[in-house]
Amino acid sequence: MASQELISKLEATIENIADFPIPGIQFKDISSIFLDPKLYEEVIEDLVKFSKGKVDAVCGIESRGYLFGIAIAVALEVPFILIRKKGKLPPPIISEKYDLEYGSAEIETREGQIKKGQRILIHDDLLATGGTTEAAAKLVKKQGAEVVQFSFLIGLKDLKGEEKLKKFNAEIYHTLEY
Numbered sequence: 001m002a003s004q005e006l007i008s009k010l011e012a013t014i015e016n017i018a019d020f021p022i023p024g025i026q027f028k029d030i031s032s033i034f035l036d037p038k039l040y041e042e043v044i045e046d047l048v049k050f051s052k053g054k055v056d057a058v059c060g061i062e063s064r065g066y067l068f069g070i071a072i073a074v075a076l077e078v079p080f081i082l083i084r085k086k087g088k089l090p091p092p093i094i095s096e097k098y099d100l101e102y103g104s105a106e107i108e109t110r111e112g113q114i115k116k117g118q119r120i121l122i123h124d125d126l127l128a129t130g131g132t133t134e135a136a137a138k139l140v141k142k143q144g145a146e147v148v149q150f151s152f153l154i155g156l157k158d159l160k161g162e163e164k165l166k167k168f169n170a171e172i173y174h175t176l177e178y
């Protein structure tokens with residue numbers, strides 16, 4: 001559980017942009033966090049505390065999932081694996097398709113980077129509907145590893161993303177929730 005002090009600092013720093021990228025969406029812009037190295041360090045400490053001693057590798061989701069995910073993995077002294085959007089990684093790859101509000105998408109990892117039996121943390125900056133993270137978890141499981149944790153900087157509770165993740169029986173953490 002993040003301290004109230006950290007939550008308040010983040011709430012004051014993260015910008016809410018109305019109607020971006022489409023009408024009706026309240027976009028949470030995290031880019032201002034990176035202007036404040038001390039705050040960034042506190043965020044990493046908070047996310048690392050959740051996973052310390054519990055995972056063998058971190059999988060981060062392109063692209064904002066890399067901004068915190070790599071620092072988490074380095075602090076935990078475990079490998080970091082990139083989950084990328086379709087067509088960015090060279091073969092051999094393993095992929096997973098998923099549905100979006102309109103149309104569909106696909107995410108990929110390089111074959112062999114996730115090892116059978118590894119305890120995996122899936123990290124992303126933000127949990128909205130949960131579609132992206134659910135596909136990431138399926139992709140990890142397909143490779144014989146176990147998803148033991150999900151972490152996010154931000155959870156958007158009205159979109160009920162956590163419900164999609166319950167079936168994986170993994171711990172779920174977000175530093176702050178809107």
Ligand SMILES: O=P(O)(O)OC[C@H]1O[C@H](OP(=O)(O)OP(=O)(O)O)[C@H](O)[C@@H]1O
Pocket residue numbers: 061062063064065124125126127128129130131132133161
């Ligand atoms: O829970 P969901 O409804 O699936 O949405 C959450 C995803 O959406 C955002 O990524 P986006 O696709 O905008 O890409 P980006 O990280 O490259 O900005 C965010 O970083 C999550 O990955």
Ligand SMILES: Nc1ncnc2[nH]cnc12
Pocket residue numbers: 025026027028029126128
């Ligand atoms: N409301 C939101 N703000 C920022 N990133 C998002 N990704 C999905 N929904 C988002």
